[in-house]
Amino acid sequence: MSHKIRVATTSLAGCFGCHMSLLDIDERLLELITLVEFERSPINDIKQLEPVDVGIIEGGVANTDNVEVLREFRRQSKILVAIGACAINGGIPAMRNHFELKECLEESYLDGIGVVNPMIPNDPEIPLLLNKVHPIHEVVKVDYVLPGCPPSGDTIWTFLTELLEGRPIHFPYSEIHYD
Amino acid sequence: MNRWRDIPQRSDLLLQYLIDIQQRDSCISTESIQKLSTELAIPAAQIKSVIEFYSFLHTTPRGHFNILFSDNITDQMAGSRALMRQLCQQLNVRQGDPRADGRVTVDTTSCTGMCDQGPALLINNFPITRLDSKRIELIAQLIEQDTPLEQWPAEFFEINDNVHRADILLTHNTEDGDALRALLEEGAETLLQRIGDAELRGRGGAGFKTATKWRLCKQADAAQRIVVCNADEGEPGTFKDRVLLQSYAAQVIEGMTLCAGIIGASKGFIYLRGEYRYLLDSLEKELQRRRDAKLLGNNILDQQGFNFNIEIHLGAGAYICGEESALLESLAGHRGIPQKRPPFPVTRGYLGLPTVVNNVETLMTACQIASHGSDWFTDKGTRQSAGTKLLSISGDCQQPGIYEYPMGTSVSDILIDCGADGPQAVQIAGAAGQTLCHREFKRKIAIEDASTGGSFMVFNRHRDMLDMVQNFAHFFAHESCGFCTPCRVGSTLISNLVDKLYTSHATQNDLRDIERIALVMRHASHCGLGTTASNHILDTFNNFPDAYQRRLRSTEYTPAFDLDLAVCEARAITGRDDDDAHIVCPPQEGFKP
Ligand SMILES: Cc1cc2nc3c(=O)[nH]c(=O)nc-3n(C[C@H](O)[C@H](O)[C@H](O)COP(=O)(O)O)c2cc1C
Ligand code: SF4
Numbered sequence: 001m002s003h004k005i006r007v008a009t010t011s012l013a014g015c016f017g018c019h020m021s022l023l024d025i026d027e028r029l030l031e032l033i034t035l036v037e038f039e040r041s042p043i044n045d046i047k048q049l050e051p052v053d054v055g056i057i058e059g060g061v062a063n064t065d066n067v068e069v070l071r072e073f074r075r076q077s078k079i080l081v082a083i084g085a086c087a088i089n090g091g092i093p094a095m096r097n098h099f100e101l102k103e104c105l106e107e108s109y110l111d112g113i114g115v116v117n118p119m120i121p122n123d124p125e126i127p128l129l130l131n132k133v134h135p136i137h138e139v140v141k142v143d144y145v146l147p148g149c150p151p152s153g154d155t156i157w158t159f160l161t162e163l164l165e166g167r168p169i170h171f172p173y174s175e176i177h178y179d
Numbered sequence: 180m181n182r183w184r185d186i187p188q189r190s191d192l193l194l195q196y197l198i199d200i201q202q203r204d205s206c207i208s209t210e211s212i213q214k215l216s217t218e219l220a221i222p223a224a225q226i227k228s229v230i231e232f233y234s235f236l237h238t239t240p241r242g243h244f245n246i247l248f249s250d251n252i253t254d255q256m257a258g259s260r261a262l263m264r265q266l267c268q269q270l271n272v273r274q275g276d277p278r279a280d281g282r283v284t285v286d287t288t289s290c291t292g293m294c295d296q297g298p299a300l301l302i303n304n305f306p307i308t309r310l311d312s313k314r315i316e317l318i319a320q321l322i323e324q325d326t327p328l329e330q331w332p333a334e335f336f337e338i339n340d341n342v343h344r345a346d347i348l349l350t351h352n353t354e355d356g357d358a359l360r361a362l363l364e365e366g367a368e369t370l371l372q373r374i375g376d377a378e379l380r381g382r383g384g385a386g387f388k389t390a391t392k393w394r395l396c397k398q399a400d401a402a403q404r405i406v407v408c409n410a411d412e413g414e415p416g417t418f419k420d421r422v423l424l425q426s427y428a429a430q431v432i433e434g435m436t437l438c439a440g441i442i443g444a445s446k447g448f449i450y451l452r453g454e455y456r457y458l459l460d461s462l463e464k465e466l467q468r469r470r471d472a473k474l475l476g477n478n479i480l481d482q483q484g485f486n487f488n489i490e491i492h493l494g495a496g497a498y499i500c501g502e503e504s505a506l507l508e509s510l511a512g513h514r515g516i517p518q519k520r521p522p523f524p525v526t527r528g529y530l531g532l533p534t535v536v537n538n539v540e541t542l543m544t545a546c547q548i549a550s551h552g553s554d555w556f557t558d559k560g561t562r563q564s565a566g567t568k569l570l571s572i573s574g575d576c577q578q579p580g581i582y583e584y585p586m587g588t589s590v591s592d593i594l595i596d597c598g599a600d601g602p603q604a605v606q607i608a609g610a611a612g613q614t615l616c617h618r619e620f621k622r623k624i625a626i627e628d629a630s631t632g633g634s635f636m637v638f639n640r641h642r643d644m645l646d647m648v649q650n651f652a653h654f655f656a657h658e659s660c661g662f663c664t665p666c667r668v669g670s671t672l673i674s675n676l677v678d679k680l681y682t683s684h685a686t687q688n689d690l691r692d693i694e695r696i697a698l699v700m701r702h703a704s705h706c707g708l709g710t711t712a713s714n715h716i717l718d719t720f721n722n723f724p725d726a727y728q729r730r731l732r733s734t735e736y737t738p739a740f741d742l743d744l745a746v747c748e749a750r751a752i753t754g755r756d757d758d759d760a761h762i763v764c765p766p767q768e769g770f771k772p
């Protein structure tokens with residue numbers, strides 16, 4: 001048997017909705033794992049990233065840790081895929097871009113309702129937030145984008161299977177319209 | 180102050196009321212919005228959306244002196260940016276922020292149509308041209324002394340016509356009423372036929388046959404019809420309509436009246452761009468003079484039932500309002516969003532009425548054809564493009580100004596006439612037009628070859644063409660009305676990528692992206708702004724590849740922003756400066772097999 005395609009996934013500033021959608025390919029997961037080997041992914045909780053064929057990124061870039069993980073993914077992946085609105089555009093987390101970072105932190109940690117022991121955390125263990133949330137293509141080169149919030153399980157399935165077969169990727173209209 | 184005081188409150192005048200309030204109060208306050216909302220029965224949110232749409236309207240005060248430097252590439256080439264920095268320094272203001280004492284704001288605006296006498300600025304909507312360091316110094320003093328504009332030196336506000344070549348249009352002027360008398364003596368059908376025989380095509384850029392447009396409107400079934408003179412002249416580098424409105428207004432207005440007489444319209448509008456507000460008084464006077472002479476108003480030339488009245492509406496800093504369907508929306512007091520076509524304005528235009536929209540030059544030419552005959556016009560020009568065309572020439576040449584040429588004149592002849600020294604490129608038809616390089620200078624100005632609404636900007640061989648590209652990319656990102664995604668998003672993406680290229684951070688990858696986005700915009704945009712906004716990119720890609728290539732980073736990929744700088748706010752807020760509070764940028768990003 002030829003060696004399986006190695007896939008890694010991660011969620012940066014996202015909600016895990018795109019990963020839920022990946023699981024939404026239902027029983028086809030069984031078929032998928034005959035074709036691919038999952039490396040680092042929240043699905044199997046592997047934390048170490050080895051070189052892979054396909055890296056799939058959910059979520060945008062909101063803090064220094066996101067930058068580090070993303071660059072590591074880029075270094076280790078032959079093909080890097082941005083999945084979902086957050087990775088592609090910044091999405092929901094980027095709504096904070098309308099405000100100063102200071103305002104956001106003050107609202108969350110000082111002035112918000114129900115805040116006890118108000119202070120803005122400055123523990124060196126905690127990654128610092130970037131001034132603004134960025135789409136991942138502004139930090140590394142991205143090879144494919146899969147739009148949607150989240151893209152449907154079917155869309156992800158079409159993408160992965162066509163990619164694995166080395167075909168140009170075509171979606172039926174029903175999988176890429178959002179109205 | 181309020182131009183519209185005596186008229187009952189009309190909701191279609193919303194934009195005009197807002198412009199008056201802005202001029203009076205230097206902003207439109209919440210109270211003003213509430214008052215208008217009650218008086219006109221328009222929701223406050225709708226009024227706010229109109230204010231947000233137009234660059235010249237603001238909800239916070241701009242200060243006693245509101246200064247806008249014209250930011251066309253020709254102004255920049257003449258040194259406008261340095262002069263603006265000088266003024267900001269002398270007045271101690273930051274660009275775009277009103278000074279704390281409320282005295283002054285200094286900012287930029289899209290081309291103000293003074294390219295032949297730039298660098299130029301607008302101060303409280305009045306243009307000051309031929310700026311230089313000395314003039315800026317004086318301006319700063321006058322502002323510090325709070326001298327009212329009326330007491331500023333008159334020569335500051337002098338606007339020259341700068342006509343350097345006149346042909347039939349600018350010399351064979353008609354007497355007041357000639358065209359209208361021809362209409363009354365010979366009848367509408369004969370006159371329409373004459374304009375058709377003259378093969379007159381629209382001078383605003385699209386080149387649609389004027390007689391066909393008038394006939395379609397005449398045939399549309401309606402009780403009222405409308406004539407609109409498109410005096411928005413927003414295309415960067417164009418200023419010939421300004422000269423016509425300043426020195427040939429009588430014939431422009433007579434052209435409108437002629438059209439009204441032919442198609443049976445009783446109401447007309449001149450949509451005058453806000454940048455040309457300084458022409459408002461003289462145009463109003465001209466309208467009054469013509470009413471007094473029975474050339475306008477009721478029973479024109481004593482012809483029972485020949486009634487035609489003209490209102491002047493001001494624009495407020497939106498290039499898109501030159502597009503005719505957006506213009507008609509703006510006339511109705513709305514945001515200037517281009518409409519779906521068909522229906523075309525000739526059947527459903529201003530407030531749903533059949534409407535002819537014509538460029539200033541088209542109307543003046545029609546007026547002259549009516550009295551001089553069609554042969555007078557077709558004797559000049561080529562078979563497909565009759566007559567002459569006004570060009571607004573600016574940029575690197577000794578004599579910038581207005582040149583009237585027979586259609587079919589070659590670009591190289593024009594370059595010689597205007598004294599262009601070592602030209603490497605000519606941008607014709609404005610930012611939306613074509614970038615011609617040296618090889619193409621033998622092309623001819625005509626609808627069938629190098630078609631232009633009149634803008635003609637010259638770039639000599641010392642210019643970096645990427646300066647132009649960046650200027651236009653910013654222009655379109657700013658002027659996109661935001662209605663459709665390809666243009667709203669595409670114009671901003673291109674503008675960001677061009678900036679990245681400009682600062683030598685872009686890679687081959689980014690160039691591929693620019694080209695891809697440019698093509699999507701060209702094919703998928705809703706209106707002419709979006710479909711033409713990437714012309715300059717695609718043309719310069721072809722004609723001036725070096726301008727791009729020499730700025731490329733050799734790497735496959737570089738980030739779009741400075742990663743470490745992106746953590747500066749969090750560092751400041753938390754007081755951290757440890758290693759993890761920084762992002763190190765390796766020289767080379769991207770996958771290495
Ligand atoms: C983005 C855009 C801006 C335009 N600006 C102007 C303008 O400033 N003046 C003008 O006469 N036509 C302008 N036009 C063309 C008008 O839509 C319209 O074709 C013209 O006013 C018709 O008059 P004409 O047939 O006499 O040329 C513009 C078109 C577009 C798409
Ligand atoms: S794209 Fe939607 S589903 Fe995916 S991470 Fe963002 S918010 Fe969640």
Ligand code: SF4
Pocket residue numbers: 499517658659660661662663664666667704705706707708709710
């Ligand atoms: S192409 Fe641009 S200007 Fe035209 S409708 Fe779309 S967004 Fe507006």
